[in-house]
Amino acid sequence: MMKQKLSLKGRALRYLSMREHSRVELARKLSPYAEEADEVDAVLNWLEASNFMSAERFSDSLVNRRSARFGNQRILAELQTHQLDHAEMQRVKEQLVETELERAVAVLHRKFPHSPADHEERTKQSRFLQQRGFSGKAIQAAMRAAREDDEV
Known part of the structure; x- marks a missing residue:
């Protein structure tokens, strides 16, 4: 029994059924299967028109997917690689700013449930949040937030 070859539309719909994709990402995934570059654009336009x-x-x-683990800077950098328009980036940025502090506290407390014992440990925890893409303001506030061992 021979496997039937998927059309470009069928392949695109299969990718989208697994998770949402950006236009750039889907074009990159579909281009090896297209005979002409115009075919990919036509399929992408149809997908957008059909919502x-x-x-x-x-x-x-x-x-x-990313907000439970990463800060605004890291999420926005990843979104920029997908070449979203400026208005969409602004909308996401405003949405992320509202929750950055509570996300930073949650990430820090999940990784380090106890307060830093010395300056070296404090630096380690700050660097952890910085590598995750949180802003300096959120890092400072998260470091000041009470932890489990502080409440005793």
Whole structure:
């Protein structure tokens, strides 16, 4: 029994059924299977017109997946690689700013449940949040937030 070859639309819909994709990402995945570059653009335009693919849904999905672990800078940098328009980036940025402090506290307390004992440990915890893409303001506030051992 021979496996039937998927059309470009079928392949695109299969990718989108697994998770949301940006236009750039989907074009990159579909281009090896297209005979002409115009075919990929036509499929992508059809997907957007049919509302199977949306930049807003993609950015919300990515933010939802990444926000529990990463800060604004890291999430926005990843979104920029997908070449979203400026208005969408601003919308996401405003949404992320509102929750950055509570996300920083949650990430820090999950990794380090106890307060730093000395300056070296404090630096280690600050660097951890910085590598995750949190802003300096959020890092400072998260470091001051009470922990489990502080409440005793």
